Amino acid sequence: xxxxxxxxxxxxxxxxxxxxxxxxxxxxxxxxxxxxxxxxxxxxxxxxxxxxxxxxxxxxxxxxxxxxxxxxxxxxxxxxxxxxxxxxxxxxxxxxxxxxxxxxxxxxxxxxxxxxxxxxxxxxxxxxxxxxxxxxxxxxxxxxxxxxxxxxxxxxxxxxxxxxxxxxxxxxxxxxxxxxxxxxxxxxxxxxxxxxxxxxxxxxxxxxxxxxxxxxxxxxxxxxxxxxxxxxxxxxxxxxxxxxxxxxxxxxxxxxxxxxxxxxxxxxxxxxxxxxxxxxxxxxxx
Amino acid sequence: xxxxxxxxxxxxxxxxxxxxxxxxxxxxxxxxxxxxxxxxxxxxxxxxxxxxxxxxxxxxxxxxxxxxxxxxxxxxxxxxxxxxxxxxxxxxxxxxxxxxxxxxxxxxxxxxxxxxxxxxxxxxxxxxxxxxxxxxxxxxxxxxxxxxxxxxxxxxxxxxxxxxxxxxxxxxxxxxxxxxxxxxxxxxxxxxxxxxxxxxxxxxxxxxxxxxxxxxxxxxxxxxxxxxxxxxxxxxxxxxxxxxxxxxxxx
Amino acid sequence: xxxxxxxxxxxxxxxxxxxxxxxxxxxxxxxxxxxxxxxxxxxxxxxxxxxxxxxxxxxxxxxxxxxxxxxxxxxxxxxxxxxxxxxxxxxxxxxxxxxxxxxxxxxxxxxxxxxxxxxxxxxxxxxxxxxxxxxxxxxxxxxxxxxxxxxxxxxxxxxxxxxxxxxxxxxxxxxxxxxxxxxxxxxxxxxxxxxxxxxxxxxxxxxxxxxxxxxxxxxxxxxxxxxxxxxxxxxxxxxxxxxxxxxxxxxxxxxxxxxxxxxxxx
Numbered sequence: 001x002x003x004x005x006x007x008x009x010x011x012x013x014x015x016x017x018x019x020x021x022x023x024x025x026x027x028x029x030x031x032x033x034x035x036x037x038x039x040x041x042x043x044x045x046x047x048x049x050x051x052x053x054x055x056x057x058x059x060x061x062x063x064x065x066x067x068x069x070x071x072x073x074x075x076x077x078x079x080x081x082x083x084x085x086x087x088x089x090x091x092x093x094x095x096x097x098x099x100x101x102x103x104x105x106x107x108x109x110x111x112x113x114x115x116x117x118x119x120x121x122x123x124x125x126x127x128x129x130x131x132x133x134x135x136x137x138x139x140x141x142x143x144x145x146x147x148x149x150x151x152x153x154x155x156x157x158x159x160x161x162x163x164x165x166x167x168x169x170x171x172x173x174x175x176x177x178x179x180x181x182x183x184x185x186x187x188x189x190x191x192x193x194x195x196x197x198x199x200x201x202x203x204x205x206x207x208x209x210x211x212x213x214x215x216x217x218x219x220x221x222x223x224x225x226x227x228x229x230x231x232x233x234x235x236x237x238x239x240x241x242x243x244x245x246x247x248x249x250x251x252x253x254x255x256x257x258x259x260x261x262x263x264x265x266x267x268x269x270x271x272x273x274x275x276x277x278x279x280x281x282x283x284x285x286x
Numbered sequence: 287x288x289x290x291x292x293x294x295x296x297x298x299x300x301x302x303x304x305x306x307x308x309x310x311x312x313x314x315x316x317x318x319x320x321x322x323x324x325x326x327x328x329x330x331x332x333x334x335x336x337x338x339x340x341x342x343x344x345x346x347x348x349x350x351x352x353x354x355x356x357x358x359x360x361x362x363x364x365x366x367x368x369x370x371x372x373x374x375x376x377x378x379x380x381x382x383x384x385x386x387x388x389x390x391x392x393x394x395x396x397x398x399x400x401x402x403x404x405x406x407x408x409x410x411x412x413x414x415x416x417x418x419x420x421x422x423x424x425x426x427x428x429x430x431x432x433x434x435x436x437x438x439x440x441x442x443x444x445x446x447x448x449x450x451x452x453x454x455x456x457x458x459x460x461x462x463x464x465x466x467x468x469x470x471x472x473x474x475x476x477x478x479x480x481x482x483x484x485x486x487x488x489x490x491x492x493x494x495x496x497x498x499x500x501x502x503x504x505x506x507x508x509x510x511x512x513x514x515x516x517x518x519x520x521x522x523x524x525x526x527x528x529x530x531x532x533x534x535x536x537x
Numbered sequence: 538x539x540x541x542x543x544x545x546x547x548x549x550x551x552x553x554x555x556x557x558x559x560x561x562x563x564x565x566x567x568x569x570x571x572x573x574x575x576x577x578x579x580x581x582x583x584x585x586x587x588x589x590x591x592x593x594x595x596x597x598x599x600x601x602x603x604x605x606x607x608x609x610x611x612x613x614x615x616x617x618x619x620x621x622x623x624x625x626x627x628x629x630x631x632x633x634x635x636x637x638x639x640x641x642x643x644x645x646x647x648x649x650x651x652x653x654x655x656x657x658x659x660x661x662x663x664x665x666x667x668x669x670x671x672x673x674x675x676x677x678x679x680x681x682x683x684x685x686x687x688x689x690x691x692x693x694x695x696x697x698x699x700x701x702x703x704x705x706x707x708x709x710x711x712x713x714x715x716x717x718x719x720x721x722x723x724x725x726x727x728x729x730x731x732x733x734x735x736x737x738x739x740x741x742x743x744x745x746x747x748x749x750x751x752x753x754x755x756x757x758x759x760x761x762x763x764x765x766x767x768x769x770x771x772x773x774x775x776x777x778x779x780x781x782x783x784x785x786x787x788x789x790x791x792x793x794x795x796x797x798x799x800x801x802x803x
Contacts, residue, residue: 016800020793028619031612039609039677039758055672090567097561143787144780145747147663147754148761151768152586152776156579162568194378194444197340198451199367199395204402208391212382216550222557235663238754252667264660271659284553 061257070258077262081247085266088243091161091168092233092274096226098169103176103218108206110134110177111184119184119192119210134177142174150236164241168232172225183217184210219285223278230274234267244270293318293455293487294339298348301334301511308334309511311348318454321478322489323498323519326508327531332491333459335508339489340457341366353454367395371453373444373477375464381433385424385443388432389415392450418446422476438469445477449484456481458490462497470494474501495527589773593781602763603782610759611786613677614749617684618742624689628654629696635726636718651697657690662748666755680752688745695737699730732801739794746790750783760786 064070072078108114115131117123141149150167157163192209200208237245244263251259294316301309309331316322324332337343338350341357350357352369360366371392372378379388386409393411394402401410409415419425422442427435432443441461448456461477462470478501481488492498498505499519507514507522507530514530515522568574576582630636632650637643666683673679708725716724753761760783767775 016796020797027611027615031615032619034608034612035616035677035681051673054674058668058672087567090564093560093564094567097564139788140784143747143784145751145761147751148764148780148783151765155586155768156576156583157574158576160568160574162574165564188377190374190377191380193342194372194374195380195391195394196363197342197367197370197372198391198447199364200391201363201394201399203399204394204397207399207403207406208383208387208394209380212380215554216382219550219553219557231659231661235661235751238663248664248667252671257671264664267664268656268659281553281557284549 058257061255062261064258064261067258070261072258072262072265077259081244081259081262081266084244084247084263085270087161088233088237088245088267089230089270091165091241091243092226092230094161094165095168095172095229095233096222098165099172099176099225099229100218100222102169102173103180106134106137107177107180107184108210110138110181112181113185113187113189118189119187119205135181138174138177138181140174141170142172142178144171146171146232147235147239150239150241154239154241159240159242159246161242164233164236164243164245167236167241168229172229176221176225179221180214180218183214183221187213216285220282223281223285227274227278231271291317292351293353294489295351295354296338296348297350299335299338299345299350300347301331301338301343301345303334307511309338309345312511312513313348314506314513314516316487316489318487319485320487321481321501321503322487323502323505324489324491324508325493325495325498325505325530326514330508331511332508336457336459336489336491340370340372364395367451367453369454371448371451371456372459373441373448373456373461374459375461378444379432379440379447381431383432384429385419385432385435386412386415386428388443389418389446389450392418392447392452395451414450415446418449419443421449421480422446437465438473441465441473442476445473445480449480452484453486455487455489458488460491460493463493470497478502495522586773586776590777592774593777594772594774595778599775599778603760603779606758606760606763606779607782607786610749610761610783611746613680613752613757613759614684614742614745616677616681617749618688618738618745620681620685621688621692621745622738624685625692625696627693628689629693629700630722630726632693632697633700633726635700635722638718647697651694654690654693654697658687658694659690660687662687663751663754666752666757670755670757675756677757679755680749680757683752684745684748688741688748692738692741696730696734699733699737700726703729736798736801739797743787743790743794746787 060066064072109127109130111119112131113119115127117127146168149170150164153163153167153170157166187210191213192205195205195209233243234245234248237243237247238249240246244267248260248263251257251263292315294314296312296314298311298313299309300307300311312335324335326332334343338345341350341352341360352360360369380391387406390405390409390411393414397405397410404410416425416428419428422445424439424442424446427439427443432440435443444461456477458477462473465473474497477490478488488502490502499522502519504517505519505522506516507526509530515526517526628650631646632654634643634647637646662683665686666679669679669682703726707729708721711721711725750759750761750764753759753763753765756762760779764776764779764783767773767779
């Protein structure tokens, strides 16, 4: 740095992209060094006979080899797992619903152009305070993964679908809120100003000018998050939030690997279903 | 008595944008029922003047009387909306809503919040919207999504909204600049016809001198923030016009 | 008939919204609403957790622990992303079908590799982690592989899309200059796709840090592990200390990736 100042002819231009690449390389080297040296993770140690034995046993178990009636051939297990699949689906819908309600209640003051008073054309002194407060809550709720939220919530609510849905909702509320606030910030101001010149109040501007413009995008984001939520429902189940995840954890702890396979089949089916439904719905809304 | 006949009275209005003078001590009177075209080279302050008349912009000095009342007195949007209606380029409508709601938006000034909300599901005072759309020839498009309409059709929807809003004055900011010539004439003749029928006042910023002479009673030419000439349409000569658009920088 | 389909066209958004609301109401029936939902003393716990939010434990000992744990979480995320990027570039190029010679092989390569990438990302990283722990034991590699597979799947899919969206004219110019398919890749597709690829990778990196936190759940270390331990001790003040470290880490990475993405667009 000092050298650059001493040599004014050599124009030093701070290039953020190159700087970032440098940081990325340093991070990558440091991370692998740390894992290798401090955590003593020996890569060669992965391929010991003992590991090979466990891996083989695990894979065999998953395919139900050596089991009399593997879970995926047993009608009773199917019935049980399908019921859990249904519950998981309900949990994901509930989570998406809670997150959306939370978002709809907070998103308007969380948009910068509302805080500036450009959108509703009314300036209030508390707008900026509200804006900052909600944005901080968004950051807070989305920075913490859903599983960590679930771990905390399970201290308050009894295990079941509700705490799982709540944990998923809190995390996704922050994400969806940020995305939708940005949608409002991109709203075209020209129709809004014209509505105001027709004498519309801020409430009327909201329902005639802002809502029709942002709702299609809101729906798209909600459906997209629902897809992500359904992948994650299984995870919050691990800490006792019901659904497929809880059963997965039990099956793993009791080494019932063929049941693990069955659960994964149903889980993959659910994920695929969510993909199809959400894509169809998005086409409908566009 | 005479004041009641004047819809706008401007006394020494000035407006400065970041040290650049947009309008310098301008005085004007516009009577009820007049059809006025504002012309002049770009940067002459036409749109600024229109925004001051619309009470969207505040002037730095001078005073503006709207129907004999100081413009500052019109502090509520509702009061102003009954006086003044605005039409700009076609981007003024909410494209995602069906046409009928965009027309009925002209009634928002009279409606409370709940009625406006209800109207989005069951259109209220639909007859009013139908009549207005019929007059602009778009009755068959009443439930069409507004963004599916062509530019000219959207301007006609905007006019239907003004018919529902029923203001005393209509301020138009280059309402036909985004349209092809045939469509532009179509819109202008319809707009001036409707304004005459409703006995309203119309003030339009226009690029085209030809249209101004054809459709308007009075032409106000602006240059560098001042009135260059202010004459009845038939008295505007080609000499005056070529002087108006003459580039001073060339000298 | 025409009228019906027309009115459906106008109201389809309303219908969709109604359907979604109905789905939500249906989901509410899965819960027995009532006081049984809450643990006895759940309210007191909630108050306690909320109160300790404002009194995180900030002794130097805890902060030291938090710093190391945060770094461990970050390093797992970085290591996982390194592998994910390698997987994504390999599979993404194959899934884009630009290397294929004939139309048939292009379709085949697209179909197969898009399918593989889809499977990789369909399963949540924590499930992968568990499967790895069950087969290779409790080592950091379980976390790294578990991150690399789904993230490789997501990145690969997007990389393939980006490569497919590259403007065609420069590619055709290179092709007519006699470049081979591999040369087209290195002199045409990849340089043109690079900034979008970096941009998307940065966006995913933030998610990877959060995923890495969650790896603690199968017994791997990091900030998530500390949060879990503190929760087990009912030491909520400590929980929040670790939570704040996690939030700061995520926000910093978010900031970095936002600035970088803006610069890349310029």
